[in-house]
C-alpha cells in the first residue's frame with residue numbers, strides 16, 4: 548500500500564488536490580488521479596497539482612532547480628497549463644516557505660511562468676503570449692450552433708459569445724462539441740461568455756478533462772483576449788465566473804491574471 552500526503556486548495560472555487568513530490572518519487576497514473584478527484588468516493592477536485600523539482604521531470608530541459616507544476620485534469624489527462632492552479636501552486640510554495648513571498652518563476656509544460664505573490668492578498672501570474680486564431684470553428688450543444696473563437700493560452704480554448712439568458716440557461720452536465728472536429732485534435736476547453744459592458748464579462752466553462760467547473764483561469768484569459776479582439780477594448784477585463792471574479796491585463800500579447808488562491812486543508816490517502 549502506498550501512502551500519500553496531500554493539501555487541498557482552490558482559486559475562485561476551481562479546486563485542486565496538491566501532492567508534494569519534491570524528489571519525483573510519485574508515479575501518479577490516470578487511475579489514481581481520477582479516483583482521488585471523484586467527489587463521492589475520493590477526496591474530490593477539478594484537478595491535481597503535483598509539486599516536483601524540475602530536474603525530476605524528464606521532458607523539462609530548463610533550469611533544474613525550479614519548481615515544476617505537474618497539472619492533471621480530474622479524469623487523469625495531462626494539460627499544458629492551468630491558470631487557477633498556478634496561483635494555488637504559488638500559494639502552496641509560499642505557505643510551505645519553499646519560496647519567499649514576492650516575485651518568482653514556476654516551470655510548467657507551457658514553459659516558464661512568472662508569479663507575483665503580494666503579502667496576504669491576491670496573486671498575479673503571467674500566462675504568457677495569447678494567440679487568437681482566425682480559422683473558423685463552431686461549437687454545438689443540444690442542437691444549437693454558435694461561431695467560436697479559438698484561443699491558445701498554452702492550452703486550447705473555444706470562446707463563444709452568447710446573451711446572458713443563454714449563458715445562464717445552458718445545461719453543461721453534457722459536453723458541448725465543435726466543428727470541424729480536427730480543429731482541436733487533443734480536445735478543448737469551451738467558454739460561454741456574455742458581455743455586461745466593455746471590459747466586464749460573465750463566463751461559464753466546460754473544461755476538457757474535468758467537465759463544468761466554477762472557474763477556469765486560462766478560460767478567463769481566453770475570453771478576455773477574444774473580447775478585446777472583437778470589441779477593441781484595451782483596458783483590464785474583469786471576468787465574473789460562478790466561483791468569483793478574476794482580472795486580466797495585457798502587456799502586449801502577454802496576459803496577466805490576478806485573483807485569490809487559498810490552501811485550506813491537509814490530509815493523507817492510501818492507494819493499493
Ligand SMILES: N[C@@H](CCC[C@H](N)C(=O)O)C(=O)O
Nearest residue numbers: 626629630631702763764765
Ligand atoms: N482550470 C484550469 C485549466 C485546466 C486545464 C484544462 N482543463 C485543459 O485540459 O486544458 C485553469 O484554471 O486554467
